[in-house]
Amino acid sequence: MTELSGVRRGIMAEGDWVRLMDAKGRKHNLQLEAGKEFSTKKGQIVHNDLIGRPEGIVIESSMGGEYQVFRPLLHEYVVSMPRGAAIIYPKDAAQIITMADIFPGARVVEAGAGSGSLTAYLLRAVGAEGMLASYEIREEFAETARHNVEQLIGGEHPAWKLVIGDVREVIEETDIDRLILDMVDPWTCVELAEERLIAGGVICAYVATTTQLSLFVETLRANGGFTEPTSWETIQRNWHLEGLAVRPEHQMIGHTAFLVTARRMAPGQKSLAKSRRPAPGAYGPDYKGPRPKDLDDLEES
Numbered sequence: 001m002t003e004l005s006g007v008r009r010g011i012m013a014e015g016d017w018v019r020l021m022d023a024k025g026r027k028h029n030l031q032l033e034a035g036k037e038f039s040t041k042k043g044q045i046v047h048n049d050l051i052g053r054p055e056g057i058v059i060e061s062s063m064g065g066e067y068q069v070f071r072p073l074l075h076e077y078v079v080s081m082p083r084g085a086a087i088i089y090p091k092d093a094a095q096i097i098t099m100a101d102i103f104p105g106a107r108v109v110e111a112g113a114g115s116g117s118l119t120a121y122l123l124r125a126v127g128a129e130g131m132l133a134s135y136e137i138r139e140e141f142a143e144t145a146r147h148n149v150e151q152l153i154g155g156e157h158p159a160w161k162l163v164i165g166d167v168r169e170v171i172e173e174t175d176i177d178r179l180i181l182d183m184v185d186p187w188t189c190v191e192l193a194e195e196r197l198i199a200g201g202v203i204c205a206y207v208a209t210t211t212q213l214s215l216f217v218e219t220l221r222a223n224g225g226f227t228e229p230t231s232w233e234t235i236q237r238n239w240h241l242e243g244l245a246v247r248p249e250h251q252m253i254g255h256t257a258f259l260v261t262a263r264r265m266a267p268g269q270k271s272l273a274k275s276r277r278p279a280p281g282a283y284g285p286d287y288k289g290p291r292p293k294d295l296d297d298l299e300e301s
Helices: 074-080 090-099 117-126 139-153 186-196 210-223 295-300
Strands: 017-021 027-031 037-040 043-046 057-060 066-070 107-111 131-136 160-164 176-181 197-207 230-232 239-242 245-248 258-263
Touching: 027 037, 074 090, 074 117, 074 139, 090 117, 090 197, 090 258, 107 117, 107 186, 117 131, 117 139, 131 139, 139 160, 176 186, 186 197, 186 210, 197 210, 210 258
Parallel strands: 107 131, 107 176, 131 160, 176 197
Antiparallel strands: 017 027, 017 066, 037 043, 057 066, 197 258, 230 258, 239 245
16 A cells, blocks of 8 residues: 555555565666566566565566565665656755754755655655645756656655746745755855744755855855854765675765755844854955855954
């Protein structure tokens, strides 16, 4: 039975997506359909041999190849689904859910649906009682996101609204708890966040470059209506484990993006200015971004 969380339990059924993996770790994803067969280098696998059976079985192909069969976990699904825009990787989605404190029942606006990877995590976090409005400028990206999300959960999600348009021009939601920005110029949404976020609400931006990072952070500081921004990135490195040969893998998922969060102050309240002085040269003659309102006082003192 399909659940709104995107999680299916029990027996594998027609329409389910499953993942086959052989002893060498090679993976195949397929959607179960009665009467069909799936071709591998080791022969055919009959879908009917999987339908009606539990996850975690080992299936044998027509040429004797053995495969473990499970439904894909969400992090496995999002990295293999069709893409329009680049996806937000599971390591970053997990940080957004945790550090932006996405909770069941939250009212969340997402600017930039992309291919729907973060959307899937956000929907699972807010649940059926919450609200997620995803705004995407490009129609082809929006349709890819819709297809991927509805394929995951098996239909429409009652908490999700997908809008094709610029969030800065067509947003309808007010009193939102969280604003997630996956866009080229998130600093242009700071005033929108000031208007639409509740007091104590969280703004979170996903940016790829240091230039974007700097402009967004300094715009938040210059606005004054948000707490001091926090920024970080996450690096993921797996380990090789075989007997006593335990070492880091040579490859890892390195820089994908920076994450930035800040909280909305109450209306009419201004964030406390940083008590430390800016580093020498931090706002030199080549700096083109906004300046914190207290910078002149710091420079004169």
